[in-house]
Amino acid sequence: MIKFKPIALMLALGAFYCQGAFASQVTLYGKIDEGLLVGKTRHGDATFDVKSGFTAGSRWGIKGVEDLGNGLKVGFILEQGYNVDDGAATSSTLAFNRETALYVDGGFGRLTFxxxxxxxxxxxTGILRGAIFGVTHGASGWASGTTSLHFSRVDNAVAYKTPSFGGVTLHAMYSNGTNTDDSKNKWSENNHYYGLGALYSSKTLSGSVIFETIDYKGVDEKTKEPLYHVTIGGWWQIGMFRPMAIYQY
Known part of the structure; x- marks a missing residue:
């Protein structure tokens, strides 16, 4: 009997996953972000380009959720990025390069994989607030710069969000593979991401405090030191206006 317990457990988890895959509420969604970019350098020719993703990356996705009763829900998100100007996927190796998530909601909060x-x-799973310029082209983007002001997407991740306490939620995330190839390596040879944060949200005010680090224990260990981020940002809705502020150390 002992030898069959792991198999029974795997079958039970597989059945649980299939129930989530055939969710009772499924939504197909997307966003198209397209613009015209005109450039002219001194002594150079003027350029005129159609560019996809000025304020947000163009994407399409599928998400669904199944109510299991007793306050428990299971859901999934599959999201793919693409370029409007040529229709190409933003990644040639990943089927859903922006997000692939399976989560469980309950009175304990939300657990996402x-x-x-x-x-x-x-x-x-992101809680960044106050980044007014998004990921736009050029130096005004929050993602621009040689060191990058944020860590982007990570594979093999698990995230936890607590229930809301007076508008405040606490967040934790861990990734055993910040690179796509990390799943092929031993745990000690991967780059590991760790994140802790708190988010406050209301109709007129929202702010977050986030601590993040990547240890670079993988292939970058000899060339990169561990990188630490502390980010504080937020916005305040005043009528038609929304002032924003953000600070990072």
Whole structure:
């Protein structure tokens, strides 16, 4: 009997996953972000380009949720990025490069697994506030710069969000593979991501405090030191206006 217990457990988890896959509420969604970019350098020719993803990456996705009763829900998110100007996927190796998430909701909060956006980035698990310029082209983007002001997406991740306490939720995330190839390596040879954060949200005010680090224990260990981020940001809705502020150390 002992030898069959792991098999029974795997079958039970597989049945649980299939129930989530055939969710009772399934939504097909997307976003198209397209613009015209005109450039002219001194002594150079003027350029005129159609560019996809100025304020947000163009994407399409499928998400669903199944109510299991007793306050318990299971859901999934599959999201793919693409370029409007040529129709190409933003990744040639990943079927859903923006997010692939399976989560469980309950009175304990939300537990999410998959390829996720970090706490200081975006996607369903991100809590960054105050980044007014998004990921736009050029130096005004929050993602621009040689060192990058955020960690983006990570594979083999698990994230936890607590229930809301007076508008405040606490968040934690861990990834055993920040690179796509990390799943092929031993645990000690991967780059590991760790994140902790707190988010306050109301109709007129929202702010977050986030601590993040990547240890670079994988292939970058000899060339990169561990990188630490502390990010504080928020916005305040005043009528038609929304002032934003953000600070990072």
């Amino acid at each position: 998959g390829r996720l956006g970090t706490l200081g980035f975006a996607q369903s």
